[in-house]
Amino acid sequence: MSSAFRYHDTRPAQVSSPLFAQLIDDWIHLNQLATSTIAVRRWSHTEPALSGYQRPADVVDAVDQASADEQDTVLAALIRLTQAGHQLAGRVLLQLLLPKLGKMALRTGGTSSDNAWSEDRRHIIVAEFWDIVASYPVQRRHSKVAANLVLDTLHRVTNPRGRPADTPLDPVELPQPQRSRTSATPGELSVDADLVGLVSWAVERQVISAADGQLLYQVYLPHPDQQGSAADHAAAALGLSPAAVRQRCSRARRHLVDAVRQDLQADYAATRTVAAA
Numbered sequence: 001m002s003s004a005f006r007y008h009d010t011r012p013a014q015v016s017s018p019l020f021a022q023l024i025d026d027w028i029h030l031n032q033l034a035t036s037t038i039a040v041r042r043w044s045h046t047e048p049a050l051s052g053y054q055r056p057a058d059v060v061d062a063v064d065q066a067s068a069d070e071q072d073t074v075l076a077a078l079i080r081l082t083q084a085g086h087q088l089a090g091r092v093l094l095q096l097l098l099p100k101l102g103k104m105a106l107r108t109g110g111t112s113s114d115n116a117w118s119e120d121r122r123h124i125i126v127a128e129f130w131d132i133v134a135s136y137p138v139q140r141r142h143s144k145v146a147a148n149l150v151l152d153t154l155h156r157v158t159n160p161r162g163r164p165a166d167t168p169l170d171p172v173e174l175p176q177p178q179r180s181r182t183s184a185t186p187g188e189l190s191v192d193a194d195l196v197g198l199v200s201w202a203v204e205r206q207v208i209s210a211a212d213g214q215l216l217y218q219v220y221l222p223h224p225d226q227q228g229s230a231a232d233h234a235a236a237a238l239g240l241s242p243a244a245v246r247q248r249c250s251r252a253r254r255h256l257v258d259a260v261r262q263d264l265q266a267d268y269a270a271t272r273t274v275a276a277a
Contacts (some may be wrong), residue, residue, distance in 0.1 A: 005027075005102070006099075008060070008061075011028060017102075026240070030088070031055050037054055040056060043089065046081070056095070063096055072144065083136075085211075088239050094129065097149060097150060105121050130211075196217070207255050208256065213252075216253075219245065229242070
């Protein structure tokens with residue numbers, strides 16, 4: 001077998017990355033679940049290109065053997081499902097492209113021998129891939145879909161958009177906007193904004209995706225009767241590893257911090273302009 005990410009029922013002997021090992025274990029588990037089979041069968045109701053498959057692994061094997069046009073059709077269907085809230089479809093997409101993402105992690109690693117940084121880089125690549133899938137314009141870019149997803153991820157990883165701000169460990173540490181007004185108009189932040197209001201504002205402004213907003217709700221606003229870690233529950237619901245969930249949350253929080261700071265700076269500049277007039 002050419003790739004460790006094509007083991008659907010047993011774990012390969014040697015997988016050095018803890019993240020990749022966890023993803024493979026999760027993938028094997030997903031393919032054993034009856035609920036996964038039910039979900040895959042239901043996909044054909046809205047996406048005929050996914051008819052005839054019994055479990056997630058069947059989709060991966062079929063795409064590996066398909067022509068370029070057939071691959072594009074299936075990948076586009078998976079993207080539409082993912083963007084409609086079917087996280088298992090996104091997990092299939094990730095598994096399909098993990099061989100390429102794994103090579104990307106090696107090729108973008110420079111000469112560093114720091115294993116911790118190598119693992120961080122893998123987490124970043126996987127998180128960026130998820131974000132790209134969530135916003136991929138499938139109606140406009142419906143050919144060479146796999147190549148587009150990989151290249152978009154590569155560009156995101158190798159062209160950082162400025163040094164990320166320090167990320168707080170908990171949403172309550174997010175900087176709150178200090179405004180002179182006591183209430184905010186629709187679409188604006190308020191000094192009394194809670195997590196729900198902050199995330200809603202960020203999704204409306206396209207600071208984070210709706211999927212990441214829902215993930216933040218799941219992790220930081222868990223059900224009161226929920227037992228165990230909220231991150232673990234979210235990971236199980238989304239078909240991800242807990243490490244991947246933490247990485248997505250960390251990235252979403254970083255975007256929230258940056259956006260709030262920019263909003264504060266804009267408000268401060270506007271206040272100074274008015275004062276000087």
